[in-house]
Amino acid sequence: xxxxxxxxxxxxxxxxxxxxxxxxxxxxxxxxxxxxxxxxxxxxxxxxxxxxxxxxxxxxxxxxxxxxxxxxxxxxxxxxxxxxxxxxxxxxxxxxxxxxxxxxxxxxxxxxxxxxxxxxxxxxxxxxxxxxxxxxxxxxxxxxxxxxxxxxxxxxxxxxxxxxxxxxxxxxxxxxxxxxxxxxxxxxxxxxxxxxxxxxxxxxxxxxxxxxxxxxxxxxxxxxxxxxxxxxxxxxxxxxxxxxxxxxx
Numbered sequence: 001x002x003x004x005x006x007x008x009x010x011x012x013x014x015x016x017x018x019x020x021x022x023x024x025x026x027x028x029x030x031x032x033x034x035x036x037x038x039x040x041x042x043x044x045x046x047x048x049x050x051x052x053x054x055x056x057x058x059x060x061x062x063x064x065x066x067x068x069x070x071x072x073x074x075x076x077x078x079x080x081x082x083x084x085x086x087x088x089x090x091x092x093x094x095x096x097x098x099x100x101x102x103x104x105x106x107x108x109x110x111x112x113x114x115x116x117x118x119x120x121x122x123x124x125x126x127x128x129x130x131x132x133x134x135x136x137x138x139x140x141x142x143x144x145x146x147x148x149x150x151x152x153x154x155x156x157x158x159x160x161x162x163x164x165x166x167x168x169x170x171x172x173x174x175x176x177x178x179x180x181x182x183x184x185x186x187x188x189x190x191x192x193x194x195x196x197x198x199x200x201x202x203x204x205x206x207x208x209x210x211x212x213x214x215x216x217x218x219x220x221x222x223x224x225x226x227x228x229x230x231x232x233x234x235x236x237x238x239x240x241x242x243x244x245x246x247x248x249x
Contacts, residue, residue, distance in 0.1 A: 039091075039092045039096075039097045039100070040089050040090060040091050040092060041061050041076075041089070041090045041092060041108060041110075042087070042088060042089035042090070043087075043088060043110070044085070044086040044087050044088075045057070045083060045086045045088060045112060045117075046086055052083075052085045052086030052087075053083050053086045054083050054084065054085070054086070055082065055083060056080050056081065056082050056083070057080070057081060057083055057088075057112050057113055058078050058079065058080050058081075058111075058112070058113050058114070059078070059079065059080075059081050059088055059090060059110065059111070059112060060075065060076055060077065060078040060079070060090075060110070060111040061075070061076045061090055061092070061096075061108055061109065061110055061111075062074075062075045062076075062108070062109045062111065063075065063096060063099060063100070063106050063107065063108055063109075063122075064106070064107040064108075064109060064119055065103070065105070065106065065107075066107065067107055067119055067121065068119075070107075073099050073103070073106065074093075074095050074096040074099045074100075075096075076090055076091075076092060076093060076096065078111065078114075100122060102154070102155075103154075104154045104157060105121065106121070106122045107119040107120060107121050107122070108120055108121075108122055138247065144249070145249075146247050146248060146249055147179075147181075147247070147248065147249065148245065148246070148247055149176065149178075149179035149181070149185070149245075149246045149247075149248075150243075150244060150245040150246065151174075151176075151243075151244060152192075152241050152242065152243040152244065153172060153174065153241045153242045154241070155239050155241055156234050156236075156239055157234060158172055158233070158234060158240065158241050158242065159172055159173070160172050160230035160233045160234065160240070161173075161230060162229060162230060163220070166227075167223065167224065167225055167226065167227030168227040168228060168229050169220065169221060169222050169223060169227065169228060170220075170221050170223075170228055170229070170230055170233055171218060171219065171220045171221070172218070172219055172242060173216055173217075173218045174189070174216060174217050174218070174219070174242060174244060175215065175216050176214075176215055176216055176217065176246055177215040177216070179246060179248075181214045181215075181246070181248045181249065182214065182249055183214065183248060183249050184208065184213040184214055184248065185214070185246040185247055185248025185249075186246065186247045186248060187206040187208070187217045187244060187245075187246050188204075188206075188244060188245045188246070188247075189203065189204055189205075189206050189217070189219050189242050189243070189244040190203060190204050190242070190243050190244070191203025191204065191219070191221060191240060191241075191242060192240070192241050192242070192243050193233075193238050193239045193240040193241060194236075194237070194238065194239045195237050195238050195239075196223075196237075196238060197238070197240050199223070199224065200221050200222060200223050200224075200228075201221075201222045202219065202220045202221045202222050203219060203221050203242070205219065205220070206218070206219060206244075207219070207220065217244075219242055221233075221240070
């Protein structure tokens with residue numbers, strides 16, 4: 001089956017046979033920011049030959065804590081939706097929004113008339129935002145349209161890692177694979193938190209390597225002679241996270 005390139009917001013391309021008759025999700029994403037706009041899960045459904053589904057289908061999304069087995073951490077109600085060229089969009093209830101916002105690893109499973117299309121990982125950047133219209137309104141100096149993608153690491157569980165000798169410092173690698181950039185984007189990170197991050201350096205300085213520049217960047221944080229450990233950076237007095245925006249193609 002020929003599929004389109006998956007687009008941002010932490011959702012990979014899904015192509016798993018369902019129970020009974022087989023369905024596929026060609027383009028899947030979550031969109032919206034909690035507290036600002038409703039969060040929805042949307043995609044395109046096709047049959048096994050790649051033909052977009054039409055008509056009414058009962059759709060439901062379940063969110064799991066593991067790729068296989070595990071537990072359902074949230075679910076939407078099953079509701080009929082009229083598909084146009086296979087496209088669907090499901091508004092997520094507040095409990096699901098909270099789960100996605102607070103949990104780094106969540107897998108989504110779409111049920112079509114009760115048949116599962118399998119699970120796909122939402123990923124480590126659940127609130128990366130794709131601006132579909134940005135291709136029209138954001139351009140580089142040559143006039144080429146560009147896309148915007150953004151996100152943040154989880155509060156209280158950012159994957160900080162110790163590095164260096166002397167005063168302990170920390171680093172974190174930000175995975176931007178879900179943004180789907182085809183060339184190196186411009187990364188704009190910032191260190192945020194609830195305490196003491198203002199005295200640090202390095203939180204706004206991304207590091208990339210040619211091999212992974214389209215899918216990740218790294219930030220190193222220096223805290224002076226006092227040093228900092230990962231557990232301290234994540235504790236309730238600090239809650240240090242990286243918030244970021246990337247612009248590219």
